[in-house]
Each structure stands twice: as C-alpha cells, then as structure tokens.
Amino acid sequence: LIFCDHLLLPKDFPKLKNDAFLLACRGQETPHVPVWCMRQAGRYLPEFRESRAGKDFFATCRSPAACCELTLQPLRRFPFDAAIIFSDILVIPQAMGMDVQMVAGKGPTFPEPLKEPEDLLLLQSKVDVNKELDYVFKAITLTRHKLEGKVPLIGFTGAPWTLMAYMIEGGGSTTQSKAKRWLYRHPEASHQLLKMLTDIIVEYLLGQVAAGAQALQVFESHAGCLGPAEFQEFSLPYLRDIARKVKDQLKESGQDVPMIVFAKDGHYGLEDLSQSHYEVVGLDWTIDPRSARERTGGKVSLQGNMDPCALYAPKERIYEIVKKMLEGFGTRGYIANLGHGLYPDMDPENVGAFVEAVHAHSRHLLNLK
C-alpha cells in the first residue's frame, strides 16, 4: 500500500496512547500531571531554526508537511503530554483579506492596518473558512496521523480582542493604544469587528475539530491591557460566545472536545473566566497557584503558570520551583505549563528538566496518596 500524505483523511486516526492531558482537562485522575509548553515548537530548538531557515513564516504555515514536522520536533526530544499544531493566530486576519508579513527582528506586521471604522468595509466579512483556512485543517489531519496516537493534538485560535488589537496596531505593541482608542471612541464599530471575528473563530475551531484537533485553546494574549470594565464589555462576552457556540455545535454531532481559555494578565477576570463554559483556564505567572484555586472554586481545571524566565535557572532550582508549583495547584485538574511562550534563547536542556521535574514530582505526590 502506498499512502500519500496529502490524501490522508480525518478518520481512522491511530488510537491515543497517552490521555493524561485530556483526563486532566476534565478533572479526572491521571498517573502523573500532564505537561506541555506554549511555543514548544519554536526557535529554541536548533532543528526548528534549521527547518525554518530562509523560508517565509506564513508560507511555512501554509505547508501542511512543514507544520506537521515542526509540531512533531519537540515531541522527539521531550515527553510532552500534548502537541499543539504549528500555525499562528494571524491566519484569521489574512483570511479576512488583510496582508500580514513576518518582518525579521520585528515580528508580524500589517502594512495596512485598520485605522478608522470605515476600513471595516474593506474586510471580507463572510469568510469561507473551509476554503481560506483549509491548509490549517490539512496540517491538523496530517499531524494527527503522524503523531501515531502518542499524545493528543491541540488546535488553537486568537481571541477576538487580541486579533482586533493586531489588526489595528499593525503588529505587536506594549500599550495597544491605537486599538484601545477604538474601544473608547468607536465602541459600536469595535463590537461589529469583534462579532465578525467571533463568527469566523467559531467556524474555524469547528473545522479544526473536524480535521482532528482533540482540544482547543483560545489565546487572549492582550487581555492585560484591558481593565476589568473593558474586559467585561469587549473580551469576556465573545470568549463565552465562542465556547458556547462551539460546544453546542459539537454536541449536535455527539462530540465533546475540551476547551482552554488563556487570557494573559487577565487576573481580574479569573472568577468570570472559570464560569465561561471552558473546561480549563490557563494562567500566567502573576497569579499564585493557591489563590487561583480558591478563586476558581474547583469549577475548572487550571493550566500554567511557571514564569518562562524561571527556565534560565539551574536545573536543581527548576526542580524546586516546579515542586512548589505542583504543591500549590495540587495534582488533580491540573496541566503544567509556562505562564507564556518559551523564549527563543532557552536552552533545550532546561526545557527537558522542566518536563522531567513535573513528571517525577507529580508521580511522587500521587504515590503518597
């Protein structure tokens, strides 16, 4: 039999061998605390730099074979309990007709960001998600097959506010002041854009599940620049809408896929996030594990939250930090991760030490029970 990778269909997937991550999402017992890292497919790996060398970032995102290879790379080195599909949150603005380029040393850049509400007319409001983002779905299907059931595959999206911020700022920003100007000056147009994004995101996530994603993470990376009131108005309702709509649709076809919401620096919204139809709330390192547990009252599983910079510490110190983190969160309903993505200058050995520490110490704690 000859298999052509690009003809692989989203069915007959290999049987899952390690379900610790999926069990933890649902608060069920696991033999160890599952662990993965945001940006685990990244520049800190020499093999990643080699695969990406000289290739355009978004061209790489459009190649299912390249995305599959980059997704699998970290799993060949470390016993992570989940894989996350290599892609980017900015493929959605691209699908809506915006040009996004990866500029070396600067990051993703929009040559023509949205400036005024009239610019919304330039956007493709009815995006044919299955056609425009088909390459992501193909990457997911291929990767799920190539994972051979080793660990579950996570799909993801940017949240509406975070995507809106990039579309107006035209790239990364520390203040998000151009995007926040819209919230205060053009609230109606802001809601119009957020609603437009929400509809596309729902379809996009459903497409990822149909293609083979076994869990979904929604990145609200720019929650931190909103205050509680703006979060209540411009972020939370859309995060809730996404989870509710995705879950309602999946239920109709008898499916159930755990969802994770990660609102970076959105500690003020923790109680609300824990009551937003997500099984898991991701945390950055500014929240103390015990207080996060108290504030979420056992309603959700938690994921996080070691400071990525703690990985610069010597290995023994990493072990101590992990130990404290595990004792703070407890071993049930918990997925170990960093509080944000891995930095490109991280020593892969220290990433390995982190994974090893989570597995070893959580097994120790679980054996004491």
Ligand SMILES: Cc1c2[nH]c(c1CCC(=O)O)Cc1[nH]c(c(CCC(=O)O)c1C)Cc1[nH]c(c(CCC(=O)O)c1C)Cc1[nH]c(c(CCC(=O)O)c1C)C2
């Ligand atoms: C590895 C990588 C990615 N994106 C970028 C890079 C580095 C550039 C390169 O390799 O050339 C540019 C890339 N893409 C983006 C940025 C940040 C730009 C900025 O705000 O300054 C950069 C450098 C935008 C982006 N992209 C993403 C987010 C949300 C998570 C977060 O808060 O970091 C955001 C904000 C999501 C993302 N992006 C990526 C993944 C892959 C899966 C994994 O985690 O291993 C994921 C989940 C992949």
